[in-house]
Amino acid sequence: MHTVIIGVGGVGGYFGGKIAYSGQKVTLLARGKHLEAIKKKGLVVKSIEGDFSVKPYQVTNNIDIVEKADVILVCTKSWQVREAARQIQPILKEDTVVIPLQNGADNVEKLEQELKTEHILGGLCKIYSKIESPGTILHFGFPPEIIFGNVFNKESEKLEKVKRIFDTAGIKNKIADDINVAIWRKFMFIAAVSGLGALTRATIGEMYSDMELRKILAMVVSEIYQVAKAKKVNLEETAVSATMDFIAGQPFDSTASTQRDILEGRPSELEDFNGYIVKEGKRLGVETPANKFVYYCLKPMEEKARK
Incomplete structure (x- = not known):
């Protein structure tokens, strides 16, 4: 399973880091000094639940060299969601799942304007985290959690695929009855x-x-x-x-x-x-x-x- 993280700030850096640290295949789409620092020394996560560092499968700012994804977590700011949806088009497979985790009430609607609905799940996360310095994520609040669920259909296979990734990473997660x-x-x-x-x-x-x-x-x-x-x-x-x-x-x-x-x-x-x-x-x-x-x-x- 290949998970791609779009936006490696406090949210994407923490959850992408946790998934990669569990031994799963993860690509981080980052930029600037943050990108260079992760390439050089790996991603460092300082957490109230225990610090760790990890070198993901791939760290890049070039979507053209990224392999097709099974799951894509969109962790940009809300106003960047549509741009991110356009950016990920080349790495979509027929069964790729895309989940927005940023704050906001209309992120699924923004994805829907650019992607087929069969790719989209609704999602949110609960976490206090931020970039402390280039290459380093600071998690400083309560235990993080991801909540996700179907928006357009009742299909359970995609939900279970995503849940396995989070469970393997030790990320608290829940499939919502009404996302x-x-x-x-x-x-x-x-x-x-x-x-x-x-x-x-x-x-x-x-x-x-x-x-x-x-x-x-x-x-x-x-x-x-x-x-x-x-x-x-x-x-x-x-x-x-x-x-x-x-x-x-x-x-x-x-x-x-x-x-x-x-x-x-x-x-x-x-x-x-x-x-x-x-x-x-x-x-x-x-x-x-x-x-x-x-x-x-x-x-x-x-x-x-x-x-």
Whole structure:
């Protein structure tokens, strides 16, 4: 089985590294200094679950020299998903499985615009990780997990193929009964803490501890829930309170990657998070004032980062 990782940041680097470390065939599509460092010394992963280093089967920035893939994990930022889908066309086989693991609610839709639906599974991951330095991934939060599932059909063979890869690598994983619900559950959390975290420059714990900020977090989460329901996502009625409980349980000093990107002047997923909710809310007739405030306050920083 050949697994190809598109995007070797905190997510792709950690999970690609774990799969390769278990002895499986892995190709990493990386770039820049990160690429050169991995080629030179291998991929180093510093983790609360134990450090390791590994030299994958192949590390390159040239898709033309990559062998056909059995499974492709798309671990780019959400705004790069369509480009990644176009990039992987030459390495698709008839039964290749493609799973997006980045944050965002519409990544499957973006893949669908470029790929045949029979290739696509829905997916998400739960992890706190980042590139510490070129060639080195730092995992600094709770035990990581991948959740994935069918979107377009009920076929189980592809799910089991993917599960074997994750199980062999020792990656906690779960096949979701309804992957759309799982994606939106995470999205309610990540879009809320990312946008408001960037606006306040506060950690998740600091935001939740402040009663007024906690109320605003709940407003943002509630609006996302209302948009999801308007899109016919089968979220349970307790989803908002469950999300707030989940936020309460996060490490006090934790921050989201999109929040860090915004504060450090890098292009971020703002458009795919709060911006997406504002646009979908307008399309569906759902009022989203809290998300709109967060989005338009941060938009000038995002535009500056992309110049």
